[in-house]
Amino acid sequence: MRIAMVGAGYVGLVSGACFAEFGTDVCIVDTDASKIEALRGGRIPIYEPGLDKLVEENARDGRLTFTTDLEEAVRGADAVFLAVGTPTRRGDGHADLTYVYAAAEQVAKAASNPLVLVTKSTVPVGTGQQVLEIVRKARPGLAITVASNPEFLREGSAIGDFMRPDRVVIGVEEGEAGERSLAVLKRLYRPLNLIEVPILATRIETAELIKYAANAFLAVKITFINEIADLCEKVGADVHDVARGMGLDGRIGRKFLHAGPGYGGSCFPKDTLALARTAQDQGAPVKLVETTIAVNDARKAQMAERVIAACGGSVAGKTIAVFGLTFKPETDDMRDAPSLVVVPRLVEAGATVRAFDPQGTAMARPMLPGAVHYARSALDAAEGADALVLLTEWNEFRALAPKRLRAAMRGDVLLDLRNVYDPEAMRAAGFRYQSIGRP
Structure with missing residues (x-):
């Protein structure tokens, strides 16, 4: 198989290198010429344990290439992944989808064969349908299907998370178009069958919401144990023991129950805010998430x-x-x-x-x-x-x-x-x- 990854940032670079490790031919494309030049020279623009070696080995073996030419990257691809930024939009807290929509249109215009256009970026519910409309308008005569394949990578352990994930979520269109997309993506993830990774196939909207719901729930767990830590200080309890006592309950689990100064990073802050804004717009506010943010x-x-x-x-x-x-x-x-x-x-x-x-x-x-x-x-x-x-x-x-x-x-x-x-x-x-x- 051959795929293209649009975006050489954290998600695109890690995902592209890992797909190449699966044996797939991967071309990563980015508009930043200096970043592409650095990657061609073996210089990694981000720090992630093990990524430098993974990129080096797969580039040397010819499975991983880098370019600034979108047409070159898309040519002959079975699937094209959008891994561009979705930062918080200034003023209202929504995810800024400018880069996603622009990349979708550019890929559709550059494509020369039927393919699956996959959103790997974290996007709000409804983005997939917007991408589908953009693609149909740009290339009405070409069979481009649209899918959602959210990432669940933790910085610092991203390669392990990709190679040994808890699950793979694939959201597709209804009908024959969805069946074609699902078949392509299942082939792409076939190496994970050996370790029996669950593959959850859903509608696009469900896949998009799974990512936001998962991150919001983890953010709630972190915020909850932080507030319990404050109570522990007042009453003379030990939050480590409280967290252990909670975590041994199989319904709760021990992860993300570590008290500290608050969560940060590239996902939880912007994803919780985007989920809260989407829910407000839909008339179904998520008050628990809004409180967690505050x-x-x-x-x-x-x-x-x-x-x-x-x-x-x-x-x-x-x-x-x-x-x-x-x-x-x-x-x-x-x-x-x-x-x-x-x-x-x-x-x-x-x-x-x-x-x-x-x-x-x-x-x-x-x-x-x-x-x-x-x-x-x-x-x-x-x-x-x-x-x-x-x-x-x-x-x-x-x-x-x-x-x-x-x-x-x-x-x-x-x-x-x-x-x-x-x-x-x-x-x-x-x-x-x-x-x-x-x-």
Whole structure:
């Protein structure tokens, strides 16, 4: 089989490389010539563990190619995937579908043979039907069918998620057109039959909503355990044990029950907001999701105030070390990271911030105020600091010796906003230690 992937961003690049690993011929096309040139030279524009090796091997073997020429990419393809951005639209919170619709029209005009046009981007309910209308108008005489195949990739473990997914969701049109699309996509995912991955075939609208519903539910779980953590602090309970007690219930599950400074990243913030706006427009508001958004936004600001309170009510003239800037470990993604709220607030309050992130510094520089100093290592960031804030739970922060860390600092305040460290060990090392939801 041969496919084209429109968009060399996170979803397009990971999905394209993984499909190539399945044995499919994949051509990734993007309008950014510098990005395509970098990929041809073996340089990966994002950080994702294992992706560089996967791209290198499949490019070397000829299964993975890169181009800026859409006609070249689409020529002879059995399926074309749209993996372009759907950022939050300014002003109203809806997903901006400009790139999706433009790419759909361009693919239809460039196509020379029947194919399946698949939305891989996260799109609101109804997008597939709009794409279908665009395609029919652009190429009324060519048998182009439309399908939805949402991605469920977690940054930092995306390759494993693609190769060993919980499920594959395929949304198709009704009738013969849908049957043709489904047959093509099932062939494409055939390697997963060996590990008996469930393939759920639905209508396009259902597939689109599954993605939003799944992300919104996970965001609700995160926000719920964060509020329970606050209650734990008031009553002397331990949120770790509460989460474990909940997670052992098979109806709930243990994942996404880790208290922290709030969710961020490329998916949860924009997807929950887009779902809420769509539901409002349809007259079926999702109040639980709306509240989740508000509570999560407020939580990030609360974390900054927690740091200030731990420093005696003022950080003016003090040096604050910040461990981790990305929204989660094993990625360089800074989108909606808690650090984008916490760090500027500390700087505004008069602090000097010394930050270290193993992968996120380049992305963070243009997004954080100029008063932030970027350290070369965790210990370099902690040198002479009055207080330390752990924002992202990179493994290398877990490995730091408490006494060595304390010796590097001038002050003794440590706020562990990810519950990484052992409270007793940190207090024994001389820290005034605070975490989330633990007595």
